Amino acid sequence: MKSALKSPAKLDFGHAPETIQFWKRLVREALSLSPPTPFYLVSALPIAERISELDAALNAAGFKSAIGNRQSKIGFKHWLSCKTQPVAPLLRWWCERDQGIEVVSEFELRAALAEGFAPENILVNGPAKHHWLAGVQASACSGNTLKRELQRTAPLRNLSVNFDSPAELAALLPLAKKLNWRCGVRILTGEEFDPENLQFPTQFGFTPDEAVTALKKLQRAKVRMETVHFHLRTNVSSVAIYGRAIAEVAEICRAAKFSPRHLDIGGGLPVRQVRTRGGKIFDGEFGLRAFAEMLRQSAKLFPGLRELWLENGRWVSTGSGALVVKILDVKERRGVRQLICDGGRTLNALMSLWEQHKILSVPERSGAETLTVVHGPTCMAFDQLARIPLSRTLRAGDHLVWLDAGAYHIPWETRFSHGHAAVVWHEERGLRLVREQQSFENFWSQWR
Ligand SMILES: Cc1ncc(COP(=O)(O)O)c(C=O)c1O
CATH class of the missing domain: 3.20.20.10 (Alanine racemase)
Known part of the structure; x- marks a missing residue:
């Protein structure tokens, strides 16, 4: 069915090509460590x-x-x-x-x-x-x-x-x-x-x-x-x-x-x-x-x-982080494509209430784009990172990378139905997992 919904224009966020290359390379390297998704990738550089x-x-x-x-x-x-x-x-x-x-x-x-x-x-x-x-x-x-x-x-x-x-x-x-x-x-x-x-x-x-x-x-x-x-x-x-x-x-x-x-x-x-x-x-x-x-x-x-x-704070560290989520499911209804991911606004990126950020995909998917909503996994319609045109070829198992997540994302993370995300740190000495994804035991053991 043809969409009756108006798709917003594709925005140019103004990143230098080297910045995009830097993040693509770093996300690929981080994924090779097999961290559980969602995870934040934070770089000192x-x-x-x-x-x-x-x-x-x-x-x-x-x-x-x-x-x-x-x-x-x-x-x-x-x-x-x-x-x-x-x-x-x-x-x-x-x-x-x-x-x-x-x-x-x-x-x-x-x-x-x-x-x-x-x-x-x-x-x-x-x-x-x-x-x-x-x-x-x-x-x-x-x-x-x-x-x-x-x-x-x-x-x-x-x-x-x-x-x-x-x-x-x-x-x-x-x-x-x-x-x-x-x-x-x-x-x-x-x-x-x-x-x-x-x-x-x-x-x-x-x-x-x-x-x-x-x-x-x-x-x-x-x-x-x-x-x-x-x-x-x-x-x-x-x-x-x-x-x-x-x-x-x-x-x-x-x-x-x-x-x-x-x-x-x-x-x-x-x-x-x-x-x-x-x-x-x-x-x-x-x-x-x-x-x-x-x-x-x-x-x-x-x-x-x-x-x-x-x-x-924001000016110094916004560009130092990315949030990496995995697409778990894909739905199509009333003219809109919906990607259900394992991380999103409610859990990891409350900033998306006020802000739009550039989103990359790993692997890169090209071809015709369609109005797509990127959802997190929680039971709230509110849980949407972005509503933008994205490639129709994105599928379950692909990773999406929400750039510029280095400020006010981790401190505003929630534990809504799920635990905290993992964190991968990058500096001159390389990459390493510095925070595990929160386990059920840790999530629940706070109660007496
Ligand atoms: C006293 C003070 N200094 C610095 C900051 C950092 O602000 P920004 O991230 O907007 O640079 C804040 C943020 O709330 C603050 O309250």
């Missing part, structure tokens, strides 16, 4: 590329990497956003490069410590930290001898901590002093709002008035008060938005008579090679060179500034 690209733009604008920077130039430092891709070998790979990590929960802080990050290279962000950071400390301090206390608190000395509210600051200030934290304040600038309800502010940080009070209090308290911070949201669409937020933060610092050593502009650089569900690109108005140039100009607003801090 695209992360290294993204970082070099950002470094080159910042260097060209006169900034100097903080690692080994002994010059008088303003430095910059990348903090790996742990929540974006909490994958142990990635943390190890990043730690080996002596870079910093940004954490927002007790689990993330403990993961960073477990993977060997020095406290000086850990930045603690996020709301209501006094309910866990103080708790970690209180339990660590409950030992009976001073020696034991010092041993146990040592991992939390010299952390960088960005305070998020007046209550949090009041509760944590004594610890900040005792443990020599590098303190910062997150500021809710006028540029920060809920992207789905623009009239609402986010729940993060100090309002400008609260920030002035907090900055004065921290200076009086004689702690290591060094950082002002904001994080606007994800996929910030233009350089000008960052520029306005930085100008507002500079104004707040002036009002508080505070000269920050570090300006932490959070993450939010817009993702590439991914489209909205409506087919729009996210980074249309964004240029890295213009971004770096804006930063160069904006840095002049902060006399005494030593380092620019960046916490980009």
Whole structure:
């Protein structure tokens, strides 16, 4: 029967041919290890590329990497956003490069410590930290001898901590002093709002008035008060938005008579090679060179500034992952072809609610295309990775590869009727399975 349904146009996601070749080769190599599907394939190499690209733009604008920077130039430092891709070998790979990590929960802080990050290279962000950071400390301090206390608190000395509210600051200030934290304040600038309800502010940080009070209090308290911070949201669409937020933060610092050593502009650089569900690109108005140039100009607003801090998650790691699923069954009804796969949106790629990604097939299938829906295995009509034209010759047993799954896929994985997927890791030393597919025993043994 001829389809009465309109097939969307085929999108060009803009990947370089070498990128596609890279993933095709890597998926074939990964499949030769016979991992169970679905699995995530995560590679460090695209992360290294993204970082070099950002470094080159910042260097060209006169900034100097903080690692080994002994010059008088303003430095910059990348903090790996742990929540974006909490994958142990990635943390190890990043730690080996002596870079910093940004954490927002007790689990993330403990993961960073477990993977060997020095406290000086850990930045603690996020709301209501006094309910866990103080708790970690209180339990660590409950030992009976001073020696034991010092041993146990040592991992939390010299952390960088960005305070998020007046209550949090009041509760944590004594610890900040005792443990020599590098303190910062997150500021809710006028540029920060809920992207789905623009009239609402986010729940993060100090309002400008609260920030002035907090900055004065921290200076009086004689702690290591060094950082002002904001994080606007994800996929910030233009350089000008960052520029306005930085100008507002500079104004707040002036009002508080505070000269920050570090300006932490959070993450939010817009993702590439991914489209909205409506087919729009996210980074249309964004240029890295213009971004770096804006930063160069904006840095002049902060006399005494030593380092620019960046916490980009999505921009850095989106291109470093792929989700590989296997077609289990094929149906055809009311003019649409349906591929039932062993992984999909509900389990592995909630991002497909908002985003369209390029899909490859292994083996490659050519020939006439037809409107096809790629479904996961769960009992929800919601479970659809994509509704696009695909080759009619795709069949059960073929693999589909959902590219650009390196950010916010693994942390948003679900266990809806099934267990967690396997993870295959790739770096300079090769490929290896780093997480098994979740077993039934593991899935069920959590219950008492
Ligand atoms: C404080 C903070 N920094 C950095 C990030 C990373 O954001 P993105 O992935 O948009 O770069 C987030 C994400 O939620 C965040 O909350």
